[in-house]
Amino acid sequence: EADIYQTPRYLVIGTGKKITLECSQTMGHDKMYWYQQDPGMELHLIHYSYGVNSTEKGDLSSESTVSRIRTEHFPLTLESARPSHTSQYLCASSEYGLASTDTQYFGPGTRLTVL
């Protein structure tokens, strides 16, 4: 059973607000990821990290930012939320740094609605 947590599970917020989506894992995994899942279910990688102090942008351009100060924690921040940011955000982690065979373990997701 994977131990990866996301809070909040649901968030409804007004335009212009700053928000932080939390993601934590207790498996000691080096690699962590953020995916954005649009209403049509398609998933896109927006950020990833190889380890502490490492952050990289993914395939889909995003106005969000991430940080990795501790191995277990990978928060995502939106400085000024807009309706176009409405989506489901999924966090994931994997054990090894470079292998393509690694399994990614996903959190339950945060469903964000910006009014």
Next chain:
Amino acid sequence: GDSVTQMEGPVTLSEEACLTINCTYTATGYPSLFWYVQYPGEGLQLLLKATKADDKGSNKGFEATYRKETTSFHLEKGSVQVSDSAVYFCALSTQGGGADGLTFGKGTHLIIQP
């Protein structure tokens, strides 16, 4: 770039029917292939994976074989249950180069009727 194409849904079947969800891919290098499942209101769970050609992944009665010659990884189950209703994602991962995450298909919504 890398891409995954899977059959459009929703797919509606009766309980105990046979299931096939088609998945084909385009990738540089030698990808690993995955099937993930997403139940309503939850994140993704790994269902099965295969890391090299001719490998067969299997779990919970589902199976898929990595076919390099046809660049396919079709998901099959001989007898589906109502509890299999979920969204299924085919995905690939390649080592190195560019953003190093999973490339997903668009997902197939499976509905099993009693």
